[in-house]
Amino acid sequence: MSKRVLSCIQPTGDIHFGNYFGAVKNWVSLQDQYNCMYGVVDYHAMTMPYNPKKLKENTWELVYNLLAVGVKAENLFIQSLIPEHAELGWIFNNFASYGRVENMTQFKDKSKQSSQGKEGFISVGLYDYPVLQAADILIYRADFVPVGEDQKQHLELTKEIANRFNNQVGKEYFVLPEMLRTETPKIMSTADPTRKMSKSAGEKHNISIFADEKRLRKQIGSAVTDSGEPTSEMSPGLANLFQLLKAANNLTAHDEQMAAYTSGALKYSELKGIVADTLVGLNREFVEKKEAITADKKAIKNQIKASSAEIRKRAQATIREVKDLCGLSNVKF
Ligand code: AQP
Numbered sequence: 001m002s003k004r005v006l007s008c009i010q011p012t013g014d015i016h017f018g019n020y021f022g023a024v025k026n027w028v029s030l031q032d033q034y035n036c037m038y039g040v041v042d043y044h045a046m047t048m049p050y051n052p053k054k055l056k057e058n059t060w061e062l063v064y065n066l067l068a069v070g071v072k073a074e075n076l077f078i079q080s081l082i083p084e085h086a087e088l089g090w091i092f093n094n095f096a097s098y099g100r101v102e103n104m105t106q107f108k109d110k111s112k113q114s115s116q117g118k119e120g121f122i123s124v125g126l127y128d129y130p131v132l133q134a135a136d137i138l139i140y141r142a143d144f145v146p147v148g149e150d151q152k153q154h155l156e157l158t159k160e161i162a163n164r165f166n167n168q169v170g171k172e173y174f175v176l177p178e179m180l181r182t183e184t185p186k187i188m189s190t191a192d193p194t195r196k197m198s199k200s201a202g203e204k205h206n207i208s209i210f211a212d213e214k215r216l217r218k219q220i221g222s223a224v225t226d227s228g229e230p231t232s233e234m235s236p237g238l239a240n241l242f243q244l245l246k247a248a249n250n251l252t253a254h255d256e257q258m259a260a261y262t263s264g265a266l267k268y269s270e271l272k273g274i275v276a277d278t279l280v281g282l283n284r285e286f287v288e289k290k291e292a293i294t295a296d297k298k299a300i301k302n303q304i305k306a307s308s309a310e311i312r313k314r315a316q317a318t319i320r321e322v323k324d325l326c327g328l329s330n331v332k333f
Contacts, residue, residue, distance in 0.1 A: 005030050006142035006177075008039035008079070008133070010199070011058040012048070014208035015065050017279065018187035018197030021247035022148030026182050028070035030146060037140055037311055038071055041079040043086060043132060047125040048114055048200055063304055064297070065210060068290035073303045074310070079136070081308035084315040088135035089128075091322060095164045096131045096157065104130050104153055113200060134158040139315045142177045149185035150196055169325040184247040190223035193236035207279070209286050216283060220276040225268050234261070238268075241275050250278045 007027055009015070015024060027038055042059050059078060066076060079085055101107070107130070111122045130153075137145055137158050145155060155177065162174035187197045189205040197206050207219050226235035234242075238261070245254040253274045260266040293300065323330045 002033070002035045003143040004140055005034040005036040005144045005146060005180075006039070006137050006140050007146050008041040008044070008136055009062065009066070010045045011040050011042055011055065011062040012045050012050075013058065013199035013206070014210055015062070015069070016197055016199060016206035016208055017244065017247075018148065018206065019199075020069065020209050021184045021187055021244075022150075022182060023146055024066070024069060024071070025247075026146040026180060030144075030180075031070075031072055031075060034144065036072075036075045037077065037142075037314075038066065038075050039077050039079050039136060040066070041133075041136065043079050044129055047123055047129045048110060049121065060297070060301065064290060064294050064300065065286075067293050067300065068286050069209070073300070074307050076304055077308040077311045078304060081305065082312045082315050084312070084319045085132065085135050085139060087319055088139050088315075088322065089132035091326065091328075092131050092135050092138075092161050092165070093128065095161045095168065096134070097160070100157060100160065101127065101130060104157070106130070106150065106154070110200065130154045130157050131161070134161045137177055138162055138174050139318050140311075141175055141318065143175060144180045145177050146180040146182070148187075148196075149181065152179060155179045165326075171325065173321070173325060182247075184243055187243065187247070188236060188240040190219055190237070190240065193224055193240045209283060210290060211283060213280055213283065216280060217276045220272050220279065223272060223275075238271075241271055244275050245278060248278045248282055250274070253278065 005027075007023060009019060009024065027036065030036055040059055040062050042055060045055055045058070063076065063078070067073060107127055110126055114122045114126060133154050134157060137155075138161070145151075145158075147155065159176045162176055166172050166174055189195050189197045189201065190207065191204040195201065195205065199206055204219075207216060211219075220241075223237060223241060225237040225241070242254060242258065242261075245251075245257070257266060257271050257274065320330060
């Protein structure tokens with residue numbers, strides 16, 4: 001039987017080049033080799049202040065976007081259509097260490113963001129979401145998890161939960177999943193290259209792969225680089241632009257620009273122009289495919305509801321076994 005791959009993305013906005021180069025691009029190629037399941041995790045999108053109507057819109061928009069970049073409909077599910085994720089999440093709360101969850105970097109970053117918002121509110125859901133994420137992965141007994149570098153700590157937590165569960169029930173029930181990185185596991189914000197490109201950090205901190213061309217060019221054109229003074233190390237902003245070129249597979253331009261940097265002849269405006277052209281090339285392909293896909297939204301919705309129902313069967317099988325193993329009642333009503 002082929003190995004299982006699981007990964008998820010939150011419907012909190014458009015797919016940006018960080019999501020794409022760090023994870024989603026890999027999702028597409030892995031489909032030829034493995035048994036893949038990819039989730040649009042709407043329960044997770046509730047952990048930061050959100051708007052219910054917008055959440056539903058964003059969920060379907062993300063489905064269309066994922067299909068447009070090449071994810072197959074039969075591999076795609078919507079998390080809230082599979083409530084067993086939340087059930088396993090609760091069970092896992094009892095196998096997750098409070099101190100470890102409290103130390104998650106993403107929680108620290110996002111709780112700061114959340115507390116600075118209008119309501120100054122940090123939800124228990126935000127604190128607990130890495131435990132739900134462990135359930136997302138383990139409910140399918142995934143072998144591999146293709147994610148960006150920012151998820152490394154969460155995957156370690158997932159393994160800890162699996163280990164504690166296995167020890168408690170006296171059986172190697174859950175396999176310990178391995179992280180699959182791309183060659184560019186962390187793309188930085190072009191507006192602030194010291195922080196990762198992110199949806200929830202605000203508009204200027206991410207570049208949508210479906211962006212309007214003018215906006216995309218403007219964002220790359222205004223990317224923070226450095227003052228141009230010679231330094232011993234390349235600045236994070238410049239390194240990020242080179243990284244984008246490489247990730248988009250424009251290796252000739254990457255090597256030429258790098259040679260110019262090494263000899264001190266690099267023109268920042270020229271580099272930015274090349275990066276923008278390269279990303280626009282990809283962006284046009286995605287936009288075209290999305291137009292074709294969204295011609296029949298109703299058919300897509302039906303397809304994704306059906307694939308979620310099919311994938312749910314695997315989650316239900318795990319939940320039944322887990323409940324038996326940990327002493328919970330298990331009756332078929
Ligand atoms: N900057 C990044 N570089 C590389 N990979 C990244 N990923 C996210 N940002 C980068 C990877 O994209 C996948 C989906 O991420 P997500 O939407 O579930 O949540 P996230 O990691 O928290 O991404 P964002 O954009 O920062 O979303 P918000 O702001 O809504 O939380 C993951 O595999 C992630 O590693």
